[in-house]
Amino acid sequence: MANENFEPKITCFVCNWCTYTGADLAGTSRLKQQPNARLIRVPCTGRIDPVFLIKAFETGADGVLVSGCHPADCHYNTGNYHARRRWIFFRELLNTVGIPESRVHFSWVSASEGKKWVDVVNGVIDKVRQEGPFEGYKKINNEFALPEEVEV
Amino acid sequence: MEALQKIAKEALASKEAAFIIGYARVPGSQKTRPFIARDEAEAGQLVFDEYCQNNLAVYLTRIARPKEGKMGIVAKSCDVRAIVALLQENQIKRNEVYIIGVNCSGVVEDPAQPLSKENLAGKCNMCQAPQPAGTDTVVGEAKPYERADDKVGKLLAQLDSLSPQERFAFWEAEFEKCVKCYACRQACPLCYCEQCIADKSQPRWIESSASVRGNFAWNMIRAFHLAGRCIGCGECSRACPADIPLMLLNRKMGMIAMKEFNYRHGSNMDDPTLVGSYNNSDRNDFIM
Amino acid sequence: MNYYITTDEKLRELVRTLAEQKWNIISADKQGTRFMYINDGKDLTVDAKARPTKVSAKQFVFPKSEPLFFFKKEHDDLKLIDPQAVQQKTVLFGAKPCDAAGLPIMEKLFNWDYKDEFFNKRVENTVVIGMACDYTDEYCFCTSVGLAPDSEKGSDVFLVPGADNHYVVKEVTPKGAAFIAEFKAIFSEAAQGDIKAVSRTQPAPEKKFNVDEVKNWLDGHFESEYWSKAGETCLGCAQCAFVCPVCHCFDIVDENCAADCGRRVKNWDACQFGLFTKHASGHNPRETQPDRYRQRVSHKFKYYQDKFGETLCTGCGRCSRNCAVGIDIAEIVANIPM
Known part of the structure; x- marks a missing residue:
């Protein structure tokens, strides 16, 4: 499956208070990471509706990373606990419909963990690269491709 | 059947319930369908047997709430679970519903055929308690039935x-x-x-x-x-x-x-909802 | 009118030939759920005794989602792109009279003030091979709406089952005649009496109501008490409209394709949805489910009559057969307190 030339698109949903700040720290610390991740900042992991993940795949993501504050660290106290409980269901649901765990990743990265962020992102990118393009979703996205152009 | 109709009539007559959501026979058929009895004559049409597939709890959030009296509902144990789930989720209050529990002996999958091991609704296979609990009253008797393939x-x-x-x-x-x-x-x-x-x-x-x-x-x-x-x-x-x-x-x-x-929704009206609550010790091993 | 004879085996051969020539071939599926595209003779289902499929065949002329055009942002300009033209030749096998009749009924709506070229093109490209029906259950009522198990309305070619897997083939329209001429090897010429159609094993559905009397009553009873009870248990799912061979309401929405482009799509819609008539102000002229149910019955048996002189119903009974709460439209119409 490994595809050396394939560059995956990874959509990351990160919380404003921990992971986004952690990713920022990675940048200001001049740590290197692969450029395949696109970050979307949300107020809290508790705000991440699973429909966001579906939208990511609809818009061409090959993999998704969801990341927020460590347990007991949430800026809003309990957002990440609620999120975790949802993920327990959602990842199983995705797996059941054929979106495997290798494409959907979760992590806790705090504001001071710039290094961890780089490791997590690189790890996820490598894993998804190994997995190859998400052919299944690409096929159903095709229905929305523009037809061969005929000028009106 | 008569016991059910009698209870429904009494509930309507005493204004305990404004209407009773139940089942009535489709004319000329053994099939049944949801029916809302609003007076005693209509309560005489209520039935319950193995052809009553529908989950009537759906009407509790669809139908206009009565100004006076409760919403009466005929409920087998799986319907009661749905009602308890609605109570857990604060969609209805217990004093807004009058639940006539019916003991159930399984319902059919295909209403054109009689009840048999092969023609048993999928939900009845999984049923853990054919006797409804926590209702205002219970009628009928639950006979054990043979489970089919899951x-x-x-x-x-x-x-x-x-x-x-x-x-x-x-x-x-x-x-x-x-x-x-x-x-x-x-x-x-x-x-x-x-x-x-x-x-x-x-x-x-x-x-x-x-x-x-x-x-x-x-x-x-x-x-x-x-x-x-x-x-x-x-x-x-x-x-x-x-x-x-x-x-x-x-x-x-x-x-x-x-x-x-280890959670089953609709089992206990005092339980918090599962995804509406959390626990510090929830599984964490899939998170990096 | 010319008559021909064919066999089950030859029809399967026809499917193979058509597949080679890249026709779209539509047949009922084996489970009786819906019509679908097939590519192999062995998948052909032509069964007079089968229950009408749960979902009708209308989606092949009136797709559940049809892009009208695409748009793409280019600098400060918006570029419009037509969808690929409908040109595929299509054949619909084994449409029951209650399916085939839907096409000419919908045709009136789609050619009323605006000519819907998508619909027209699809109908024009489709050869409908209808089939006499030998199925009746308590939900069937084709005879009440002016059809019968052997109605040829909407069919281009009509099959009547004969003995030993034979079919008597009638050409109904010039399009059907041209189709038969094109595939001569499949259809051997015959005189009308050459082969006897097998007689039906099922009685024709009983006539449950008279459409003219129903129309007369509907004319004056918009506010009748009858409606509040008739639609009381309706849950407002719209499966009745979506499985119907003639319900044709649609909604037009814009959707994103990618960040800089999108498409305008025509999607099925239905009067049983609360949102169907909801105004931007929040006001809803059809506030309750009984109001919406009244609309369904009135559109079928009054408004379409008023406008096009036809009943918007083929009596297939799908809506009632599939209804999760057992609402039977024929029963409701028949029970009108006239």
């Missing part, structure tokens, strides 16, 4: 043994059939949102087109919104005109609720 469970195990690509292809073929009529939603006693996410257009998260992609989004999100909430009545599958095995997803979510949290 078709949904078997298919789910089969599905789990496939590769992700094969599973995706399976659902692609199934969701291609979806016509987005939303019968699954409307028939569901726990789909009561005033505005469904599928009907929201600013932004539009779930495409309204019945494209395979839009159908994937819709069916996944519906299954997720029912995670830890589905009580397994199977009405979505029964209502689906495209014969999509929706219960596979709902059952899977139910299995996770059981495995991870």
